[in-house]
Amino acid sequence: MNRNTDFIPFARPDIGRGEEEAVLRVLRSGWITTAGEAKSFEEEFARYVGSPHALAVSSATAGLHLALEALGVGPGDKVITSPYTFTATAGVIRHLGADPLFVDIAPGTFHLDPAGVEEAIAREGEKVRAVLPVHVGGEVRGMRRLAELAAKHGIALVEDAAHAFPSVTPQGFAGTLGEAGVYSFYATKTITTGEGGMVVTKSRQAAERMGMMRLHGIDREVWNRYTEQGASWRYAVMEAGFKYNMTDIAAALGRVQLRRAGEFLEKRKAIARSYRQAFARMDCLIAPGDSEGHAWHLFLLRVDEKKLSISRDAFIDKLQEAGIGTSVHFIPLHIHPYYEKRYGFRATDFPVAYATYRQVISLPIYPAMTEGQVRRVIEAVLSTAEAGRRI
Numbered sequence: 001m002n003r004n005t006d007f008i009p010f011a012r013p014d015i016g017r018g019e020e021e022a023v024l025r026v027l028r029s030g031w032i033t034t035a036g037e038a039k040s041f042e043e044e045f046a047r048y049v050g051s052p053h054a055l056a057v058s059s060a061t062a063g064l065h066l067a068l069e070a071l072g073v074g075p076g077d078k079v080i081t082s083p084y085t086f087t088a089t090a091g092v093i094r095h096l097g098a099d100p101l102f103v104d105i106a107p108g109t110f111h112l113d114p115a116g117v118e119e120a121i122a123r124e125g126e127k128v129r130a131v132l133p134v135h136v137g138g139e140v141r142g143m144r145r146l147a148e149l150a151a152k153h154g155i156a157l158v159e160d161a162a163h164a165f166p167s168v169t170p171q172g173f174a175g176t177l178g179e180a181g182v183y184s185f186y187a188t189k190t191i192t193t194g195e196g197g198m199v200v201t202k203s204r205q206a207a208e209r210m211g212m213m214r215l216h217g218i219d220r221e222v223w224n225r226y227t228e229q230g231a232s233w234r235y236a237v238m239e240a241g242f243k244y245n246m247t248d249i250a251a252a253l254g255r256v257q258l259r260r261a262g263e264f265l266e267k268r269k270a271i272a273r274s275y276r277q278a279f280a281r282m283d284c285l286i287a288p289g290d291s292e293g294h295a296w297h298l299f300l301l302r303v304d305e306k307k308l309s310i311s312r313d314a315f316i317d318k319l320q321e322a323g324i325g326t327s328v329h330f331i332p333l334h335i336h337p338y339y340e341k342r343y344g345f346r347a348t349d350f351p352v353a354y355a356t357y358r359q360v361i362s363l364p365i366y367p368a369m370t371e372g373q374v375r376r377v378i379e380a381v382l383s384t385a386e387a388g389r390r391i
C-alpha cells in the first residue's frame with residue numbers, strides 16, 4: 001500500500017556484527033540449545049539488574065506463567081492487574097485457572113492506580129494472591145505504594161517488566177522490586193533475542209521451582225542425592241512441567257545486546273527529548289513526561305480529539321501516508337472479545353484505560369533511527385496536528 005520508499009517502520013531491531021558473530025559461534029559449536037551461553041546470559045543479566053537469580057526463558061509470557069506458578073497462583077485465585085496491557089499479562093493468569101482482577105489506571109498515567117488496588121484488595125480479600133503491575137512504555141510508577149500494599153496484605157508482587165529493561169527507580173531496577181520480575185526480548189523490545197525473556201527473583205525457592213518447571217518438571221539433582229556420581233542419563237520428572245528454556249542461539253544474541261543496552265538507552269532518550277521539545281508547543285498534543293529512570297521503550301503520544309477536527313485513527317492514517325509506522329499501546333484488554341465475554345465488561349467499566357486508549361499513538365523510538373528519520377517523524381506529527389487543529 002505504501003508508495004513511500006523510505007518508510008520509517010514503527011520498530012526495528014539493531015543487530016550488528018557482534019550479534020552475527022556470536023550467533024555464528026554457537027551455530028558452529030555443535031551445541032545449539034540451552035547450555036553455557038544461556039547460563040552466562042543469566043549471570044550477566046542478574047549482575048546488571050542486581051538480582052540474585054535470573055532465568056532465561058523462551059518469552060516473557062513463559063516467564064510470567066512460571067513466576068505466578070512458582071508463587072502458588074492456582075484455580076480460584078485472583079491476580080490484580082491492569083487492563084492497559086498486552087494480553088500475555090492476563091492470559092497467563094487464566095492458564096493457571098485463576099482470574100485477572102482488573103483495576104483501572106490512574107488518570108494522566110498508563111499505570112495501575114494504587115488506590116484502586118487497595119479497594120480491590122479490601123473487596124476481594126483472601127482470593128487475591130498477587131498484584132501484577134505493568135511498567136507501560138518503560139516508565140515505572142506507583143511501585144512504592146504497591147509494594148507496601150502487597151507486604152501489608154501478604155500478597156505477591158510480580159512485575160511485568162516486558163517494557164522496562166533497563167528502567168531504574170530509587171529502590172533498584174524495575175523487575176527487582178517485588179517477588180519476581182519478567183523482561184521481554186521480543187523483536188520490538190529494548191533488547192532482543194528474536195523471541196525470549198528473563199525472570200528474576202530474590203527467592204531461591206521460587207528460582208528452583210521455575211528452573212524445574214521451565215524444563216519439563218525435570219530434576220536432575222534428585223538422583224545425585226542417591227547415587228555417588230549421578231549418571232548423566234538419569235533424570236527424574238517431578239511435575240508436569242513446561243518447555244520454556246532459551247536456546248544458546250538466542251542467548252548469544254542476548255549477551256551482545258545486553259552489552260549494548262546502555263548505548264541503546266542513550267539513543268532512545270535523545271529521541272524522546274527531541275520529540276518532547278518539538279511537541280511541547282502544540283496544545284492538542286500531550287507528550288509523556290520525562291520521568292527519571294524511564295527506559296523509553298515506547299513514546300506514547302496522546303492526541304486531544306477535543307482540540308482537533310480529526311480523530312486519533314485519522315491521525316494515524318495521515319502519519320502512515322507520510323511514510324511513518326506507528327502503533328497503539330494498548331487496546332485495553334476489557335474491550336477484547338475474550339475478556340469482554342468472559343467477564344461481561346463494557347468499555348466504560350475502566351473509563352481511564354478506555355479514554356487513554358482512544359487518544360494514544362506510539363511513535364517510532366529505537367536506536368537504529370537516524371536523525372533525519374527523527375526529524376521526519378516530528379515534521380509529520382506537527383503538520384498533521386497543524387492541519388487538523390480546530391480554529
Ligand SMILES: *Cc1c(COP(=O)(O)O)cnc(C)c1O
Pocket residue numbers: 058059060061062085086088089134160162163183184185186196197
Ligand atoms: C511484549 C509483552 C509481553 C510478552 O512478551 P513476549 O516476550 O512476547 O512473551 C508481556 N507484557 C507486555 C506488557 C508486553 O508488551
